[in-house]
Amino acid sequence: MLETGIKGTQQVKVSEENSALAMGSGTLKVFATPAMIALMEKTAWMSVAPYLEEGNGTVGTALDVQHSAATPLGMTVTCESELTAVDGRKLTFQVVAKDETGIIGQGKHERFIVQNEKFQAKADSKGIK
Numbered sequence: 001m002l003e004t005g006i007k008g009t010q011q012v013k014v015s016e017e018n019s020a021l022a023m024g025s026g027t028l029k030v031f032a033t034p035a036m037i038a039l040m041e042k043t044a045w046m047s048v049a050p051y052l053e054e055g056n057g058t059v060g061t062a063l064d065v066q067h068s069a070a071t072p073l074g075m076t077v078t079c080e081s082e083l084t085a086v087d088g089r090k091l092t093f094q095v096v097a098k099d100e101t102g103i104i105g106q107g108k109h110e111r112f113i114v115q116n117e118k119f120q121a122k123a124d125s126k127g128i129k
Contacts, residue, residue: 001051002091006083008047012039014075014099031071036079036105037063040095043079044109048091058091058111059119065107071099081109089113 018035020026045058078098085092089112096106
């Protein structure tokens, strides 16, 4: 059962592949903002996945985050999430990302519970015919 207070943690090592230079979000070899956001989303969805009904998943619908400090190649970024609100199918999380020196980003993330097959079929129906 989904209840507020569910927490998640995920980690990633900063590498060439998730740098701003490689991801096209900048010209430097530092942890890319899109990589931080992806880590935040992963941490949130994975934290609640065990509590969902069979065949259900979540999709991200909103992010309000700040990326406040750079992280160089070789460091590890740890993301923590906490489910702070459940409003029907809408889930709200607080997310924070840290490297070995402290907080590098934080904010709020919203996800919605969906029926996976139904959601995928609707998305696929938009495809080029």
